[in-house]
Amino acid sequence: MSQRQNERPARVTTQTLQKMKQDGEKISMLTAYDYTLARIVDQAGIDVILVGDSASNVMAGNETTVPMTLDHMIYHSSSVVKGVEKALVIADLPFMSYQVTGTEALKSAGRMMKEAGVHGVKLEGGRTIADTVRRIVNAGIPVMGHLGLTPQSIYQFGTYQVRATDDEEAEKLLEDARKLEKAGCFAIVLEKIPTELAHKVSDELSIPTIGIGAGPDCDGQVLVLHDMLGLDKKFQPRFIRRYLDLEQEINDAVQNYIDDVKNKAFPNENESY
Numbered sequence: 339m340s341q342r343q344n345e346r347p348a349r350v351t352t353q354t355l356q357k358m359k360q361d362g363e364k365i366s367m368l369t370a371y372d373y374t375l376a377r378i379v380d381q382a383g384i385d386v387i388l389v390g391d392s393a394s395n396v397m398a399g400n401e402t403t404v405p406m407t408l409d410h411m412i413y414h415s416s417s418v419v420k421g422v423e424k425a426l427v428i429a430d431l432p433f434m435s436y437q438v439t440g441t442e443a444l445k446s447a448g449r450m451m452k453e454a455g456v457h458g459v460k461l462e463g464g465r466t467i468a469d470t471v472r473r474i475v476n477a478g479i480p481v482m483g484h485l486g487l488t489p490q491s492i493y494q495f496g497t498y499q500v501r502a503t504d505d506e507e508a509e510k511l512l513e514d515a516r517k518l519e520k521a522g523c524f525a526i527v528l529e530k531i532p533t534e535l536a537h538k539v540s541d542e543l544s545i546p547t548i549g550i551g552a553g554p555d556c557d558g559q560v561l562v563l564h565d566m567l568g569l570d571k572k573f574q575p576r577f578i579r580r581y582l583d584l585e586q587e588i589n590d591a592v593q594n595y596i597d598d599v600k601n602k603a604f605p606n607e608n609e610s611y
């Protein structure tokens with residue numbers, strides 16, 4: 339066990355993240371969608387695991403996150419929760435599970451907590467969802483916000499390019515962040531916005547910001563696990579840092595296995611009964 343793991347409290351909580359911001363300690367967050375990888379990521383010492391609706395892309399092969407349902411997210415989230423001992427586990431509420439009415443949003447968040455066992459939920463959007471956030475928080479469910487490039491709105495944006503590059507959108511994002519904090523969010527993800535704006539938001543808010551493509555000044559960073567492990571070489575936006583070339587490694591391993599089977603080298607005597 340690493341020294342870092344020994345130093346961690348039994349469970350990372352929303353209060354832990356708040357203290358990390360106050361102490362200037364950066365927050366590490368990665369996505370996970372299944373038991374096996376969640377267990378490995380947790381044991382490596384990650385602070386927060388996000389069961390992102392990016393599962394739609396990397397697990398289900400969809401082009402966008404829009405098709406994801408609450409049942410899909412509950413399935414992935416309950417698998418992740420079983421593998422995690424220390425990290426805070428947050429799950430995305432999927433598209434159309436929280437936008438129609440506050441009552442429906444609260445029911446969706448409640449199902450995620452009761453059926454999957456996550457520790458909080460993430461919602462995309464600013465002032466338009468502030469009342470919904472308040473309602474969920476008032477029911478005792480921690481809420482993480484998400485501003486900037488919010489993938490559930492991709493058909494409104496039209497592209498996955500950097501958001502809030504002009505003054506008007508930047509000011510709107512800053513005001514949205516203030517409103518989410520006031521509504522009770524414990525943290526906010528800032529996706530694909532200029533470094534300077536992310537710096538400003540992080541400075542002004544007392545809750546932590548977690549950046550993805552938002553520069554180094556956020557209080558924490560998040561990446562999609564499959565991206566940082568190098569599982570899809572074709573997907574290469576500049577904000578991703580690859581820590582492994584797992585696509586190549588898996589390809590090599592599978593080719594070796596095929597060769598062994600074809601050459602009758604597997605199984606050998608020790609691998610047989």
Ligand code: KIV
Nearest residue numbers: 369390391392527560
């Ligand atoms: O769904 C997801 O993985 C996310 C992260 C990119 C923040 O929302």
